[in-house]
Amino acid sequence: MKILLPTSTDLAPALPDGWEGVAVDARAEIPAEHRDAEAIVLWAPSRRHLASAAALPRLRLVQSLSAGVENIVTAGFAEEVPITTGAGLHSLTVAEHTVGLVLALLRSLPESLAAQAEHRWAGEIGGPQPLNPPEKLNSLVGARVLVWGFGEIGQTVAPVLAGLGAEVRGVARSAGERAGFPVVAESEVAAELPGTDVVIDILPGGDATHHAIDAAVLEALPDRAVLVNVGRGTTVDPVALRAALEAGTLGGAGLDVTDPEPLPAEDPLWDAPRLIITPHSAGGKPVGADTRITENLRRLDAGEELLHLAAR
Amino acid sequence: MKILLPTSTDLAPALPDGWEGVAVDARAEIPAEHRDAEAIVLWAPSRRHLASAAALPRLRLVQSLSAGVENIVTAGFAEEVPITTGAGLHSLTVAEHTVGLVLALLRSLPESLAAQAEHRWAGEIGGPQPLNPPEKLNSLVGARVLVWGFGEIGQTVAPVLAGLGAEVRGVARSAGERAGFPVVAESEVAAELPGTDVVIDILPGGDATHHAIDAAVLEALPDRAVLVNVGRGTTVDPVALRAALEAGTLGGAGLDVTDPEPLPAEDPLWDAPRLIITPHSAGGKPVGADTRITENLRRLDAGEELLHLAAR
Numbered sequence: 001m002k003i004l005l006p007t008s009t010d011l012a013p014a015l016p017d018g019w020e021g022v023a024v025d026a027r028a029e030i031p032a033e034h035r036d037a038e039a040i041v042l043w044a045p046s047r048r049h050l051a052s053a054a055a056l057p058r059l060r061l062v063q064s065l066s067a068g069v070e071n072i073v074t075a076g077f078a079e080e081v082p083i084t085t086g087a088g089l090h091s092l093t094v095a096e097h098t099v100g101l102v103l104a105l106l107r108s109l110p111e112s113l114a115a116q117a118e119h120r121w122a123g124e125i126g127g128p129q130p131l132n133p134p135e136k137l138n139s140l141v142g143a144r145v146l147v148w149g150f151g152e153i154g155q156t157v158a159p160v161l162a163g164l165g166a167e168v169r170g171v172a173r174s175a176g177e178r179a180g181f182p183v184v185a186e187s188e189v190a191a192e193l194p195g196t197d198v199v200i201d202i203l204p205g206g207d208a209t210h211h212a213i214d215a216a217v218l219e220a221l222p223d224r225a226v227l228v229n230v231g232r233g234t235t236v237d238p239v240a241l242r243a244a245l246e247a248g249t250l251g252g253a254g255l256d257v258t259d260p261e262p263l264p265a266e267d268p269l270w271d272a273p274r275l276i277i278t279p280h281s282a283g284g285k286p287v288g289a290d291t292r293i294t295e296n297l298r299r300l301d302a303g304e305e306l307l308h309l310a311a312r
Numbered sequence: 313m314k315i316l317l318p319t320s321t322d323l324a325p326a327l328p329d330g331w332e333g334v335a336v337d338a339r340a341e342i343p344a345e346h347r348d349a350e351a352i353v354l355w356a357p358s359r360r361h362l363a364s365a366a367a368l369p370r371l372r373l374v375q376s377l378s379a380g381v382e383n384i385v386t387a388g389f390a391e392e393v394p395i396t397t398g399a400g401l402h403s404l405t406v407a408e409h410t411v412g413l414v415l416a417l418l419r420s421l422p423e424s425l426a427a428q429a430e431h432r433w434a435g436e437i438g439g440p441q442p443l444n445p446p447e448k449l450n451s452l453v454g455a456r457v458l459v460w461g462f463g464e465i466g467q468t469v470a471p472v473l474a475g476l477g478a479e480v481r482g483v484a485r486s487a488g489e490r491a492g493f494p495v496v497a498e499s500e501v502a503a504e505l506p507g508t509d510v511v512i513d514i515l516p517g518g519d520a521t522h523h524a525i526d527a528a529v530l531e532a533l534p535d536r537a538v539l540v541n542v543g544r545g546t547t548v549d550p551v552a553l554r555a556a557l558e559a560g561t562l563g564g565a566g567l568d569v570t571d572p573e574p575l576p577a578e579d580p581l582w583d584a585p586r587l588i589i590t591p592h593s594a595g596g597k598p599v600g601a602d603t604r605i606t607e608n609l610r611r612l613d614a615g616e617e618l619l620h621l622a623a624r
Binding site: 008009044092093095096097100103104106107108109110112113115116119120122123125126127128129130131139141159160163164165261262265266267270271276277278279280281285286287 | 355418
């Protein structure tokens with residue numbers, strides 16, 4: 001049995017008995033001699049690659065390494081072929097980027113870099129300072145963090161922020177405690193906002209989350225609060241965000257995702273004050289892919305439930 | 313008994329029976345009516361304030377909130393007056409800044425900000441990327457971190473970096489294990505460097521650490537390695553650092569401390585490539601000062617050993 005492995009990332013999975021791995025170019029059509037493949041791993045496939053994958057006649061497993069698989073689900077694979085996602089493979093890297101954006105905002109890194117470009121020691125940022133005065137959040141120590149979307153990424157980032165002194169709560173569909181952190185219900189989030197210093201948006205895309213962070217949410221936050229979005233660009237109303245930053249009613253924001261992506265050069269968001277935009281660089285580097293591939297092949301052979309099966 | 317509390321930071325310590333707290337301006341001479349003070353807390357004192365403190369005739373405790381107390385030790389206090397440092401009060405904030413600098417370098421934040429200023433979506437940074445290729449460290453996942461100076465700050469930052477997937481070792485005078493992390497002896501550090509991706513310098517100042525990070529150390533590191541200095545500016549040879557950055561034999565550097573400080577406008581270091589300079593903004597915000605003051609007053613009354621007594 002043949003499994004196709006994309007050359008778009010370094011892979012060397014241990015394969016169960018009977019499986020043979022074949023490297024293929026994820027930007028090109030699958031060569032005719034590999035149309036007998038029964039499984040395929042997808043990572044950053046071109047449209048042409050995806051179309052030729054969907055046409056493989058003997059396919060029994062599509063293992064994506066991406067968390068989001070909208071493009072794969074709609075690519076024309078036969079309905080009986082299971083598609084499994086790369087959920088979880090990006091938790092560490094996205095959590096890391098999230099922490100980086102939060103700290104860049106709190107620690108005034110853009111302002112330090114601007115001063116550096118002028119050869120200026122920014123004494124107004126350094127030296128003795130009050131801790132988290134009402135007008136400027138400058139540390140996670142005692143900061144009240146709300147992780148909106150408290151799945152695997154949220155639960156990875158929460159203990160890191162807590163380890164730096166933050167008080168962390170999650171927001172999820174139902175209230176309770178998860179991974180040792182208090183979780184408030186989505187329906188109760190409005191009451192939390194006035195007591196929140198940092199909002200971390202890890203919401204998925206879709207109609208239910210469209211502009212979940214809107215003018216009302218931004219208005220309810222303290223003026224020193226900062227927003228970081230590593231979820232989907234559609235979850236934040238960009239007009240309301242820019243207005244809040246320009247009015248000074250939001251302390252700062254960091255966006256790794258925008259709507260649309262890439263953000264067009266003429267978009268006014270680029271120039272909003274105290275805003276950091278990174279080009280969807282939080283994830284993009286699957287961690288633990290080999291183990292995931294091995295495990296899902298084993299489950300396929302054994303007829304067990306596959307890990308992270310995508311809804312069709 | 314009177315203890316003088318500086319208005320340069322927010323303080324409200326619980327005082328043991330018999331003690332009365334009086335707020336004084338740390339930038340001014342101590343008023344005559346408070347020359348009967350038996351204890352004083354120092355934070356960002358002016359030279360004039362420090363001189364008048366040293367002349368207090370009934371003084372029995374000088375509690376600094378700074379980790380470094382060189383200026384206080386040499387200010388002329390009577391030899392029998394104990395001076396205690398603020399060691400530990402800056403561990404969380406300095407650890408936080410350290411993580412911020414490391415992630416800014418790994419996650420290419422300066423490059424993202426430069427692209428943002430041009431309204432350019434930096435596709436070369438975002439999207440699918442290899443994880444930590446030889447030419448660029450882009451994640452802490454699997455990164456080999458060496459924390460050079462493994463005291464309280466180092467032991468605070470280590471679990472945070474480990475929580476993001478890094479392999480962390482400390483460097484201290486003697487080898488062993490501390491706070492759950494392997495520690496290599498200072499004398500053996502050269503052997504560690506070729507296998508190190510991130511060097512975190514938390515060394516104290518002084519002759520023994522002067523230019524501890526010199527051309528030989530920088531040369532021994534892989535080309536993709538990054539250096540972050542939150543210790544003292546004198547511990548890094550700035551000429552060697554600039555040369556390594558310009559030659560591309562060091563991946564990047566983040567300095568919160570320089571020699572001298574402020575760094576003069578004409579210093580060539582400002583323009584070194586892939587270098588972030590922050591204006592000594594890591595600490596400067598004592599955390600837990602009230603508790604420290606209360607405890608050291610209690611110990612003073614009880615005749616017990618004081619916390620963090622400075623060597624004279």
